[in-house]
Amino acid sequence: MKKLDFLTRGQLQLLHDLKSDRNAQHVLKQMSPFLNTFKDGQNIYYLNNKGRARVECEKVRK
Known part of the structure; x- marks a missing residue:
């Protein structure tokens, strides 16, 4: 998730x-x-503030 920013469940699979x-x-x-x-159309997942802190990502996506 750190490198790809936004992912669907299928992409994660x-x-x-x-x-x-x-x-x-x-x-x-x-x-x-x-x-x-x-x-x-389908759920799109991205890291929130806690997730970015956990993987040391500085990019903010909204």
Whole structure:
């Protein structure tokens, strides 16, 4: 997420080889304190302030 800025669930699945949709949703739920989301046909995920601090990212996306 630090390098790619915005990702959909499907992109995360391909990138990290998360086999099923259910597994990907489980991972995203665990990461939810560090992510914000908006809807553009599907959910788009990006790092929030806590997430940027955790991975030492200085780019702010909104």
